Amino acid sequence: MPLPSLRLLRPLTAALLIALTTLLSLLPTGPASAHGDTIHLEITGNAEGRLTVTATWDEDHHPVDEKVAATLQATAADGRQVGPWALTPLDMAQGTYTVAVPLPPGTWQIAAESAFPAIGAGRTTLKVTAVPGRPAPSTSATTPAPPVSASAAPAPGHPTAAAGTGDDGSSSALLTAAIAAAVIAAVIAALLITRRRRSGPQE
Numbered sequence: 185m186p187l188p189s190l191r192l193l194r195p196l197t198a199a200l201l202i203a204l205t206t207l208l209s210l211l212p213t214g215p216a217s218a219h220g221d222t223i224h225l226e227i228t229g230n231a232e233g234r235l236t237v238t239a240t241w242d243e244d245h246h247p248v249d250e251k252v253a254a255t256l257q258a259t260a261a262d263g264r265q266v267g268p269w270a271l272t273p274l275d276m277a278q279g280t281y282t283v284a285v286p287l288p289p290g291t292w293q294i295a296a297e298s299a300f301p302a303i304g305a306g307r308t309t310l311k312v313t314a315v316p317g318r319p320a321p322s323t324s325a326t327t328p329a330p331p332v333s334a335s336a337a338p339a340p341g342h343p344t345a346a347a348g349t350g351d352d353g354s355s356s357a358l359l360t361a362a363i364a365a366a367v368i369a370a371v372i373a374a375l376l377i378t379r380r381r382r383s384g385p386q387e
Contacts, residue, residue, distance in 0.1 A: 223248055223304025225296040227256070233287030233312040237271055237296050239279040239304065247279035254298035256283055258310075260290040271296070287312045 220243030229235045237256065239248040257267030266288075271281035287294075291311045298304035 220244065221302055223252070223298050223302050225254065225298060225304050225306030227294050227296055227306050227308040227310075229287070229294075229308075229310045229312075231312060231314045233289075233310075233314075235283055235287065235294070235310075236274070237281045237306065238277070239281065239298065241302075242304075247277070248301065249278055250301045252279070252281065252298050252304075253300040254281070254296055254304070256294065256296040258287060258292040258294040260292050262290065264288075264290065289313060 220241045222242045224240050224242050224245075226238045226240070227235060228238075235256065237254070239252045239254070240246060241248060251273065252271065254271045255268035256271060257265065257269070259265050266285070267283075269283040269285060271283060274280045274282055287310065289312045291309065294308050294310055296306045
């Protein structure tokens with residue numbers, strides 16, 4: 185008789201679907217959602233025009249440990265414009281970046297924007313009084329940043345490619361695949377049990 189089998193199968197299938205939905209909802213979220221939705225880009229520099237950008241999460245102020253895809257551009261008081269330049273990571277600290285080209289002398293309005301792993305922005309004003317490579321005046325009060333050679337940075341105007349999701353993404357994918365396989369196996373087992381119960385009385 186098909187009706188008893190259907191009555192047994194429908195509740196079992198519904199229970200398996202509910203279990204799968206619950207397990208998927210418990211999967212770990214990505215790094216960006218764990219720290220917040222936006223990034224703060226703090227821009228500092230010295231009298232020689234060397235720039236440093238520090239990326240932190242707006243919500244908890246933790247350094248952004250993923251590679252940030254961001255650009256920086258600047259406008260001088262006399263109307264000169266430079267950039268946009270792609271930010272390149274520094275080894276000095278986590279979430280710290282720079283650009284390959286120092287700013288020339290002048291007073292600059294500087295803006296940085298990020299697109300990955302989250303949207304972010306930062307602005308500041310910097311007065312550059314020394315030509316790069318020459319000693320800076322002793323009155324400089326800004327924090328110096330180590331230079332980065334042009335060969336180690338991407339060409340201007342081409343943002344750094346977004347980094348992959350890393351180990352967190354791969355582990356989440358493996359966990360999802362394992363859960364899906366387990367649910368499929370359970371459904372197949374339930375179907376086999378139902379078929380045996382249906383064929384039992386006929387033998």
